[in-house]
Amino acid sequence: MSKSNNDLRHVTIIGAGLLGASIGLALKRRLPRVKIAGVGRRVASLRQALRIGAIDTAHLGAGEPVPASDLVILATPVGAFEGYLRAIRPLLKPGAWVTDVGSTKVQVVGAARRVLGSGGAFIGSHPMAGSERKGPAHARADLFAGATCVLTPSAGTPAALVARAQQFWRMLGMKVLRMTPAAHDRAVAAVSHLPHLASALLTLLPRDADLAVAATGLRDMTRLAAGDPEMWRDILLTNRGELIRAIDRLARSLKGARRLVARGDAAAIERFLRRAKDRRDELFGAG
């Protein structure tokens, strides 16, 4: 297997949503001669993806385009991956490789191993770009530029496949990290899945009468809750173990904060807020 993707001729993207269509647009910009097939369930989304030039052909099933494809990318909600893997297995041509854009990796990599075999053609990817908007209408060729993509190779993943996947995401402008599927899922539970759940809870917490005073603070804290419920249902469910551990840690720290507030410990509250501010400033820049 070549380490470069300059020989890519045919790519199938399964799922013509925000991520799938953005990959199509980005790929066209780098490799103008590549032919991209889009597979999806919704005719309207496929039409839109065609119209914006994210895909060249549209298909309601994987049967037509996969046999000719050098690369197949799964970009549906995670829950649909295993069904598509079973559908494409007998169709993949020798040397073709498969990856995905799912936000959880242990279950996805496990399903790929069961269906395609270990050391097979699959490598898990998590390009961490997106938006609370969904659908190809919001696709952008630069959605991935500057963002991070996590690759989660297994012990059996050929080095050439790792190199090729790395070169692919770098070509779209991404920084590439490697993690084990388990380390990935633990990390995203803490920095993404739990914050998403908390955003939904904070959106539903105020009484209607309280909303008269809703301002920018609530707007920021509820932005994630505007995300696609179907996609996030699958993300939360396919990372249940780590999510529950993260929920339990939040519950414990909430209890600790309640104690500080209840006993009116001004110095301890200020120290706690200062620690949070310092970490936030360090992570994302001060002011």
Next chain:
Amino acid sequence: MSKSNNDLRHVTIIGAGLLGASIGLALKRRLPRVKIAGVGRRVASLRQALRIGAIDTAHLGAGEPVPASDLVILATPVGAFEGYLRAIRPLLKPGAWVTDVGSTKVQVVGAARRVLGSGGAFIGSHPMAGSERKGPAHARADLFAGATCVLTPSAGTPAALVARAQQFWRMLGMKVLRMTPAAHDRAVAAVSHLPHLASALLTLLPRDADLAVAATGLRDMTRLAAGDPEMWRDILLTNRGELIRAIDRLARSLKGARRLVARGDAAAIERFLRRAKDRRDELFGAG
């Protein structure tokens, strides 16, 4: 008392931070001839407020400017209000009025009643504008434009004072709401103070190793945690009762979400996420 503020000649702003200096700038734009005195503890902040034209004179104590002032605005952290109220009480000229920009109102209004008497010259205000940035360097004349200000008159507050305060904040471009101090504090606990606490907790929750995959979701959810620890310490402490009730409601709803995740109830999780998304879209606009 006149219902209009067109006769304002002298204003004292106590606290030359982001809010105090922004009020100064906004007021100068509407009433170019008004003289604004700034009172603060930090010489550097006062100098900066002078330099940007937010105040005309700077003072380390309230003694000098208050006797000549038609209006005194408290814009320090809430914890310092009562001390300043005691300092200005013997200095206020007849007909002068006093308000504040504090984010909690029950304790502030109670302190003003104890110090200045009921039916006195005080009316509580909460102009809901701000930023995670602090200090006069970030002051803006349009900080308040389009935002909401809550007035919290008591039974004894003269109607003319309510009207005058309303006209004052409208003059700075704000929409004005009236609420009781208790209703205000309950509402802001749910839409602002609990979200702030949650933001700090979510900032501190990830392990250092998890932060390699931190992306825009965490950036959004931790933005509030960048706020000024000293200011927020006072806000949380002066709204302890309502904040604790809000914490307990969050703890209960977190437990409920944990149950849905633990039993893998896909339909219930999607319904929960859908309810949150619908409310968020309704509040702040879809997509």
